[in-house]
Amino acid sequence: MINDVRQVQGVIQTLTQSSDTLFLLLGAIMVFLMHAGFAFLEVGTVRRKNQVNALVKILADFGISTIAYFFIGYWIAYGHHFFGSATELAQGNGYELVKFFFLLTFAAAIPAIVSGGVAERARFYPLLIATFFTVGVVYPFFEGIIWNGNLGLQSWFTATFGAPFHDFAGSVVVHGVGGWIALVAVKLLGMRHGRIRAGKHTNFAPSNIPFLALGAWILCVGWFGFNVMSAQTLAGISGLVAMNSLMAMAGGILASLVAGKNDPGFIHNGPLAGLVAVCAGSDLMHPFGAFITGIIAGVLFVWLFTALQNKTKIDDVLGVWPLHGVCGAWGGVAAGIFGQKVLGGIGGVSFTVQLLGTLVGIIVAVAGSFIVYGTLSKTTGLRLSEEEEFNGADLSIHRISSTNED
Known part of the structure; x- marks a missing residue:
């Protein structure tokens, strides 16, 4: 009888492990697909002479990110390495390996975010070097602090304020860090030539709205893997996360539609703004709260992107900051x-901690970016020459254009 019970328990455990592994693998694939969304969003926004470079950067960055995160980043964040035997690695149906794949797709979003900000004038290989260090060191340093309790900050938050910093799917850990890293890189690169004419800012129109829209749609679909499957197990899956993601996306769409005055670029980035903002609290908020979060995010994006492009010398091509x-x-x-709870949420969070944790993320991102991109700017240089920029990154770097037109 005891043996029968143990056999049943073993079967259940194996089934649970297999199901969790498959669940997380599907999530990893969905988030991996989002990188195609990053690529086409950039392809549709940049000028035609830079479209090939946009595609190549995203794919090359993913390859560099994989190596950096495999050998360094995952170990920094979670204290786990992959230098054991294949037999050891395959234990538990290889769940830890799939977890690495899933979290790698998050980490690789950092250079994908940066790519959109520095587009059209950045050198290729220095960017890849920067990718190695941001994904291998800067991002996992903060990731480990928040998602693995490294350095005791989360314990201090809990002891002092009664709750840890809550970021369910990476509003701050992934998107915030990536966006603030990008701001530093954009500032160091400077404006694209031709942006200011006769003392006035000139905006370059998107080259291909259908590609831009395709990128946004791919990102929106993949985001439900990004958010929902951040539970990392079937037992932790929550329909509330899916509903809140949907409502925040809708809020971002409607806000950008109105604030952006029907501009297709704003309308297709609006849902992304809402989805970025809801990641952190998607497992806690009431759908009404998620909707308001998305609305505010959509307005913030339109207002700040317009101000950046028309009133400052910060030339953030896709508005990634x-x-x-x-x-x-x-x-x-x-x-x-x-x-x-007073606003319909589940509770268990502290406003003070959320504010402090967000500020810590910004500080780590800005400081790390200044070290990485600042060092490269002084040593290898980050920017194409004026002639190379005029000819376009496609011909200057890859020796081919996006079309075969003579």
Whole structure:
């Protein structure tokens, strides 16, 4: 009888492990697909002479990110390495390996975010070097602090304020960090030639709205894997996360539709702003709170992107700092607002902690980015020459254009 019970328990355990592994693998594939969304969003936004470079950067960055995260980043964040035997690695149906794949797709979003900000004038190989260090060191340093309790910050938050910093799916850990890293890189690169004419700012129109829209749609679909499957097990899956993601996306769409005055670029980035902002508190908020979070994010993106392009010397091509940096930071704070029981949330969060944790993320991102991109700027240089920029990154770097037109 005891043996029969043990056999049943073993079968159940094996089934649970297999199911969790498959669940997380599907999530990893969905988030991996989002990188195609990053690529086409950039392809549709940049000028035609830079479209090939946009595609190549995203794929090359993913390859570099995989190596950096495999050998360094995952170990820094979680204290786990993959230098054991294949037999050891395959234990538990290889769940830890699939977890690495899933979290790698998050880590690789950092250079994908940066790519959109520095587009059209950045050198290729220095960017890849920067990718290695941001994904291998800067990002996992903060990731480990928040998601693995490294350095005791989360314990201190809990002991002092009664709750840890809550970021369920990475509003701050992924998007905020990526956006603030990008801001530093964009600032160091400077404006694209031709942006200011006769003392006035000139905006370059998107080259291909259908590609831009395709990228946004791919990202929106993949985001439900990004958020829902951040539970990492079937037992932890929550329909509330899916509903809140949907409502925040809708809020971002409607806000950007109105604030952006029907501009297709704003309308297709609006849902992304809402989804960025809801990541942190998607498992806590009431759908009404998620909807308001998305609305505020959509307005923030349109307002800040317009101000950047028309009033400052910060030339953020895809608006990745407003979209990911600011909306990500807003998401961290919003979790501390709409996650409260008094506003219909589940509770268990502290507004003070959410604010402090968000500020820590920004500090780590900015400091790390200045070290990485600042060093490369002084040593290898980050920017194409004026002639190379005029000819376009496609011909200057890859020796081919996006079309075969003579």
